Amino acid sequence: MSTSYPLTTSGWIEVYDLDADELRSVGITEALTRAHRLVLGSPGSDGIVLLRLLAAVYDAACGPADIIEWDAAWRAQTLDTDRITSYLETWEDRFDLLHPTRPAFQCGALQEYNRGAQALDPATLGGDSGAWFNEKLRNIPAYGYPAWDPAEAAVRLLWLLAYDVAGIKGAVPGDPAAKKGKLYGSHIGPVAFLTHLHLNGTTLKDTLLLSLPPQPRTPGDAPVWEQPSPPAVTRIRPALGRLDRLTWPSRRIRLHAASDGKIDGIAFYDGDRRPVTSNAELEGLDPMSLWRTTTKGASTPLSIIAYDWVKPWVPGIALEPGWMGRSALIEHLIRAAERGVLGDMPISATVGEIIYSNRHQSTISADLVETRRLGTGWTLGDPEIRSAQARRARFAEAFQRALIRELKEAFGRPGSRYEPKLALLGLERHWAETVELEATDTAQAAHRWRDYVYEAGDRGIDFLPLRPHQREIFKDAARRPSRSAQSETPQPAPPAPTGTPAKSGRPATRYDWKGSQLSLAELAQLPECTVNVQTIRNRLKAGQSLDQAVTAPARSEPAGTGAPKRSRGRPAATYLWDGAERSLAEIAKLPECQVTLQTLRNRLKAGQSLEEAITTPSTRNPKTT
Template sequence: MEDCLIDKIPWIPVLRAGNADALPLRAALLESHQIDALDGELPTVNIALLRHAILPVVLHALGPLTKAAWDEMIIAPGFTDDQVRQLNDYLDERRHRFAAFHKEFPFGQTPDLEPAKKNGEKPSTALIPTMASGNNTPVRRRHTTDGNPLALPVGDAVRWMLHAQCWDTGGIKGGAVGDPQAKSSKTTGNRGGPLSNFAVVTPIGRNLYETIILNLPIGPRAAGDLPAWERVAPGPNWEERAPAGILEWWTWGARRMRLIPHQTDEGARVSYVVLAAGDRVAGVPPWEPHATWVYRKNTKKDKDDPDAPDVVRAPRFRQQGAQAWQGLETLLTLPKEEDAAFETSTLLAQAAASNTLGADYPLMLQTCSIIYNTHVTTIKDITFDTLPAPIAALRGDPQVWDTAVEAARQAAQLATATNRLAANLAQAASGPAPDPDRGNHPGDKLLSALRPYVLRFLKGCQTTTDPEQRARAHAALQTIYDREAQRAGNELLTRVPPSAFTGRTREVRGKPMTFRLAEAERYFNAARRKALPLIYPPRPEES
């Protein structure tokens, strides 16, 4: 049964000259300069392939990287002849560790793993978050059941297995034979996969080679830091511990798994898997390269510990429904700026510090998150977005940074004003104020309408060095903002009933307040004008 992921199984989906293709690992690496991008079923699959296979192979074979080496690699047309030789030697020496069904070292899996419960194997769809499995019925459905599972080709099964290692839900998992911590053929208290704890921000280059280099962190390797295929194959037992370093963290075994192959007329297929508890880690390591960070007040500070910090650094989550450019300040704020509330990722900071990456480099950022319920036991949504990132803003150019961030803030202010208009009109018509945490809101619709204009403006910030031209572009963007905000406001105003003209008086925070259409419109127009100072300069008495 063919299972070699290095040269035989085409399991890395790619786009080449706009055409979809699938390649074995070696070809994907050595031809990366000719490949546009990874092309997984979901952007989260691309992240899993990068972190669990592509990046650790390159970093372990060629690293650790110095700043000078990284600066040379990011402007090179591809891997050098010497680097190609190193990668080939590395893969040849570890060929047996990249076999999907190796008896002793199945790639990414636990050999001979058996479920503690009779017939406890899971259907292959248990690995795929967009497909129904057990009591999970996602929006996208196919006509498969646990008794009639999807027969996945080997490459697809390996891909989704790595995806589960990154993003699997938490809660109760089936126990495995030989796991001393399994009780009644199951384990409880399992945490979500390592990437369930933050919004993943991935720098994207002009081709796959540049994307690989942009995602390789600079710096020495921690003692004992090795990828999973350099370690002893895991058994059914597991523990909670900290990863030794980036290579182990990227290939972290959050689940014990085994793919169960069977032969068909179309070749090897995987219809069932064994999935059990794996190693646990307390939180996101502070050196996680794909995370951005926020600084918050330490609400858990122990009064008996006066030395505890007042502010803690935490990985940033992405709010459901939010677009990537709405968090632009987080993405563009360099580490360790004094009194900063945010901090960008290690990878973006090192791109900004590059001596060879030009200010007009067309860097793109892709953000990915899986949104879970409170207990991380079910998936509510999968969100992803892509936006241009001006290198000059990352490097701290105050004009570019201020312009880019201000454009995002102004859009958010208009969305807030639109939502407030909707709430005031609802109350003027004797209805309840909309719940800000539930349902769809007109401000979200406005942000979606503004998105293409914001992205085009950010793209212009990457290539425009003339401050006056950038200021004219910002004024033009505000004109578009104004047009779309007025359109959103008029849509709300034309829908209100006649009773909104006379309004309604109700008690707010112990005081009577009257809600009328006229006041709601006046507040909206004032907020709209205040948010757009380039086209509505403040009056002398207001400045």
């Protein structure tokens, strides 16, 4: 029996209907023609893949080519419903999920269904642990995996195309690149590779326009439904443009429908791969992404995660685009806000990132998506307010790094197990509060945010196995801004005028010395003290009593006390690996490093990525253990 499921008119996209005041499911046509009265209702990464699809359809149908068209579309009551309807009628067959020869977002050439219905379940990408959290997967041996309704299967199909993991994939029969029926080196999904970011307005119409900077269609660019059906075999090719990137066929998939129309299995193989090029090209193609610049000047996704937790301030970093963070959408937002077309509409940013259980990116451990407030159209159009929010965001980022730096000073490498305790948790509500306060008082917002950040840091430090006076030293050291972070420290609100000007920042920690409360600097000036301030601080960190730290001569320090000696000259460069900042010498000692320190250094100088330099075995100069 022939079946059909037109995605243009069938209800499969969950939205909140402002007119009906309820959640309901709509097709692509209604989602776009009534976008001004709808809000996308699917949570998390499901909402991300649906938004990217709707953005691609709208952009292909009548997306604004320049600022004038964009402003006109923003001011219009609706999107261009006539052009949208006409476009979808033209390509209607290509949006049929179960079309006999050209099923939507699939490969019609596939005929062998090699996986069951469970392959559409995102929990299967969690490896063996996925079954622990998914009752359907646990029950497969006894009851089998239940078939999917076409509406659910359509969302799961888009999710798998966007987020599938890397690793070894089965090869379609006849693929010349196959080795014993397998393909190696499969890339992760195109959205999983990025740090996703999109902007939200009041309605779906606002969100679509905020998430699509105006630009004409690149010559030759086309979404997947306008292109010839992809061949069954894997291809390596560059993206044709923004539309191609938003609908990239990363896997060859075909759904199998049972007689009742439900999806009970799939054909699943590797799909199109992007050639290895710089991320700068990708950054220009995909507007819904967040980036930073490495110390070597390369573009790389800006992580929003610290120890399995989304940092609420990260989108704010991009409000002043620079090496720490930038986004094409944020820059698009700023330009629109400065033109005054956004009015006082509240704007938020949704960010998402995938956490993997292994360095091969073959198993997903978490799929994190959060939405954070950025301000209103008026505040985001004010350079002073925008800059103040960016400084607050960079301050929190710098302080988080300072906490980890001091942890290493206090514990050395074994201290890495305590790093999650120093994550600046519980700041989500405070970020929203200070964004709102910033509209009227940037100085007071900075003052409050600084206090909230310090309090969050103190809570983490209090969990560390330190003596009370050592904790105070740790807190004091973490709050001393480094040269690179000094300009990011929010200044407190001006104090009331007094006879003596007060210094900004946290007061120095004081210690009880013979009945007087003295700072470390004052202790170092005492006649009985024969060492400098840093030596006192190092001795206290090492657990010495205050009397020993102050009065013991430098030459009488027992071995192993104080801070470890540092080599003279320039400090060793550090690299982020496995969630920690490490020197090359430390990385070379890790079990996963396949080469010697010198080979590692040479590879980085030659322009290889850190992961390639570490994990690619050497045939000429193998590492010995």
